[in-house]
Structure formats: structure tokens, C-alpha cells
Amino acid sequence: MFCKEILVTVSILGVSPEIDFETKSATGNVKIDVGFRNPSGKHITRTIKIANSTVSEYSTYLDEKITLRLEEVTFSPYLSNGRATLSIKAEKASV
Secondary structure (H helix, E strand, O other): OEEEEEEEEEEEEEEEEEEOOOOOOEEEEEEEEEEEEOOOOOEEEEEEEEOOOOOHHHHOOEOOEEEEEEEEEEEEEEEEOOEEEEEEEEEEEEO
16 A cells, blocks of 8 residues: 555654665665554554655654654555564655
């Protein structure tokens, strides 16, 4: 599924550069671990990959509740160890 733009209110739990496991080098993308509460109150965590970004753009917001504007977002469901997982990739993001 593809969305042109979405707004999400989340807490940033972690930020790291994306590493290519074959070459062991940085890809130029950033992985942001975010958390939020669903309507029943359960805390949910997700990882969002953002293209052509740097860790320093988001590290100042660690442990803060922010609204992220994600642009050109791709959602891809897949199975991981028998459990449903969702891949979220954005071309651009801003706080």
C-alpha cells in the first residue's frame, strides 16, 4: 500500500543508521523505532525507515512525543517467525 502523506503522533524510542548486512556499510537511510498506544491502551512499537536522512535529524527528539509527517510512504506486510509484521518506509519525514 502506498500513501502520499501521513501524520503520526508517536514517541521516538531509538534512532540508528540502516546497515547493509552484506557489505556492513551504511545505506544512507535511518531507522526510527517509535511507540504509541492503541485504542485499547496497549503500547505498540514499530520501526520506520526513512530514506536519505541522518540520525542527528531525529536524535534530539528521543523519548519525546512528536508528530511526524511522512511523505511517499510504503506499507508492506510480511511474516516474520510466523507472526504478521509491517514494513514502513518513507522517502521523506519531518517533525
